[in-house]
Amino acid sequence: MDINEARAYLNYLLTLGLRQEEAFGPMALDFIRETEFDAIGLLPEEQFSLIMATVQALAHEPKRYTLKLELLNRALNLVDKTSYKNPQLTRQIEQDIKKTTAEIGIYNEAMRPAKTGSEEKQRLVVQTEAPEYFLDIAQKRASAYYQDKFGLSKEEKTAQHFGGGPRKFEPDNPKVHREYPGACGPFMNARTNAFHLMMPFDIKISRKPDDPLDAGMRAYYCKMGYSFPLGFEMGKICSFHDGEILDIAMDDPNLIFLSVSRIKEKEFRAQNYPGTPEVPLEYAYPRAVLERTGTLGPYVQVVSNFKIWFDANQTSILIQGAPDLYEYGLEGGSGLMVRSHAADKVPAYVENTSLPWQEGMSFNFVNIHLTLSPGTETAIVPYNTPLFTVYPVLPTQNFKWMDVSEA
Incomplete structure (x- = not known):
C-alpha cells in the first residue's frame, strides 16, 4: 500500500466514523x-485523528479498557508532533489515561475472587x-476440539471491541459480525472448564443394522420403561440370552x-x-466396552468403568450429555x-474401603447414556469427541436460595 492508497483508505474510514x-x-x-503509518508517510495529524476516532468507537465495557489504554498512550505520543498540539489537549489525554488505568484496576479487583481461607481443594x-x-x-483432546470449533478468528476477535452505536442491517458484512459462541464466557466455560468423557474409537447408533463399524455390533429393543438385548440367528432377531427367535420386524x-470401530x-x-x-x-478395548454395554429404557448405556470417589458432604457430581452432542443426532x-448408590445390588459397587484415602468418601460410576434424537435414524460420533461432561457442584445442603431482601 502506497501513501495515496493509505490516505484514500484513511479518509474512507474517517467518513465511516x-x-x-x-x-x-x-x-x-x-x-x-x-499498517506502519510512519513508513508509509501518513502525517501525525492523520494518525492521531484515526486513533482518537477509534477510541471513541470502542464499546463501553471494562474488558475493552486495556485496548483503550493502549490507543490513548499511542495518541499521547503523537499529539506533540501534530498541529493540534496544546497543553489542554495533552492534559485531557493524560487524564483519560489515568482514569482508564484506575478503571482497569477497579475492574480487575472486582473480578478477582475473594479469598475465603485456606481450605483444601x-x-x-x-x-x-x-x-x-x-x-x-x-x-x-476436548480442549483442542472446543478451541477448533469455537475459537474466534482475528476478524471476529477485533469485532468484539466495538458495538453499542447505531446499527444498520448488514448481515453479509463480516466486519460487524460479533455474536459468536466463542465470544461468550459462560458458553465456553461450560466446555473448557469441565471434565469430559469420550472414547478412543468411533461410535455408531442407528435404527438399522446397515454398515456397522468394524469392531463389532450389538442390538437392543429399547423403549421407555423396557429394554432387552438382542442377537441374530439364521438372519432372524433372537434373544441375546438364550437364542429364542423373536417376532420383531427389522x-x-x-x-x-450400536457398533464401534477399532482404536483410533x-x-x-x-x-x-x-x-x-x-x-x-x-x-x-472397543469390543470389551461393546460387550458390557447395556440399555436403560430408550438409552444405550456405554459402560466406561469410570469410578469417582468424592466427599459427598462437600461435593456432588453432575453428569450429563456433552453440550454439543445434539449436533451428532444424539441426546445424553x-x-x-x-452419594454411593446401589451398594447392595451391584457387585462392582461392593469394595473394601479400608484404605486411608477412602475414609469418608462416597463413590459412583459415570456411565455414558445415549439415545437417538427424535427423527434421527443414524448417529456417528468420531473418536475423541466429548460424549459426557462431568461437573463437580455444591450439595444442596451447602447453599440456600434467597431474595436480595433477605441477604
Missing part, C-alpha cells in the same frame, strides 16, 4: 494494527482402566443398533486389554451423584 457506521471500529483497528479420586487417556489425553421403531487414538493404552491372536490390540442422559 463520522457516519457512526458499525463497521468503522473493526476496520479502523485492523488498519491501525496492520476437594479431591475427586478416579479409578479407570485407562487413566492416562481419560485423565490427561482425553482432556487435551423396521420396528424400538430397535437400536494413537496414544491410547489400556494394560488390561493387550490383544490376542484372535482379537488384535486395536480391537480389544443426565444425573446428579450425591
Whole structure:
C-alpha cells in the first residue's frame, strides 16, 4: 500500500466514523494494527485523528479498557508532533489515561475472587482402566476440539471491541459480525472448564443394522420403561440370552443398533486389554466396552468403568450429555451423584474401603447414556469427541436460595 492508497483508505474510514457506521471500529483497528503509518508517510495529524476516532468507537465495557489504554498512550505520543498540539489537549489525554488505568484496576479487583481461607481443594479420586487417556489425553483432546470449533478468528476477535452505536442491517458484512459462541464466557466455560468423557474409537447408533463399524455390533429393543438385548440367528432377531427367535420386524421403531470401530487414538493404552491372536490390540478395548454395554429404557448405556470417589458432604457430581452432542443426532442422559448408590445390588459397587484415602468418601460410576434424537435414524460420533461432561457442584445442603431482601 502506497501513501495515496493509505490516505484514500484513511479518509474512507474517517467518513465511516463520522457516519457512526458499525463497521468503522473493526476496520479502523485492523488498519491501525496492520499498517506502519510512519513508513508509509501518513502525517501525525492523520494518525492521531484515526486513533482518537477509534477510541471513541470502542464499546463501553471494562474488558475493552486495556485496548483503550493502549490507543490513548499511542495518541499521547503523537499529539506533540501534530498541529493540534496544546497543553489542554495533552492534559485531557493524560487524564483519560489515568482514569482508564484506575478503571482497569477497579475492574480487575472486582473480578478477582475473594479469598475465603485456606481450605483444601476437594479431591475427586478416579479409578479407570485407562487413566492416562481419560485423565490427561482425553482432556487435551476436548480442549483442542472446543478451541477448533469455537475459537474466534482475528476478524471476529477485533469485532468484539466495538458495538453499542447505531446499527444498520448488514448481515453479509463480516466486519460487524460479533455474536459468536466463542465470544461468550459462560458458553465456553461450560466446555473448557469441565471434565469430559469420550472414547478412543468411533461410535455408531442407528435404527438399522446397515454398515456397522468394524469392531463389532450389538442390538437392543429399547423403549421407555423396557429394554432387552438382542442377537441374530439364521438372519432372524433372537434373544441375546438364550437364542429364542423373536417376532420383531427389522423396521420396528424400538430397535437400536450400536457398533464401534477399532482404536483410533494413537496414544491410547489400556494394560488390561493387550490383544490376542484372535482379537488384535486395536480391537480389544472397543469390543470389551461393546460387550458390557447395556440399555436403560430408550438409552444405550456405554459402560466406561469410570469410578469417582468424592466427599459427598462437600461435593456432588453432575453428569450429563456433552453440550454439543445434539449436533451428532444424539441426546445424553443426565444425573446428579450425591452419594454411593446401589451398594447392595451391584457387585462392582461392593469394595473394601479400608484404605486411608477412602475414609469418608462416597463413590459412583459415570456411565455414558445415549439415545437417538427424535427423527434421527443414524448417529456417528468420531473418536475423541466429548460424549459426557462431568461437573463437580455444591450439595444442596451447602447453599440456600434467597431474595436480595433477605441477604
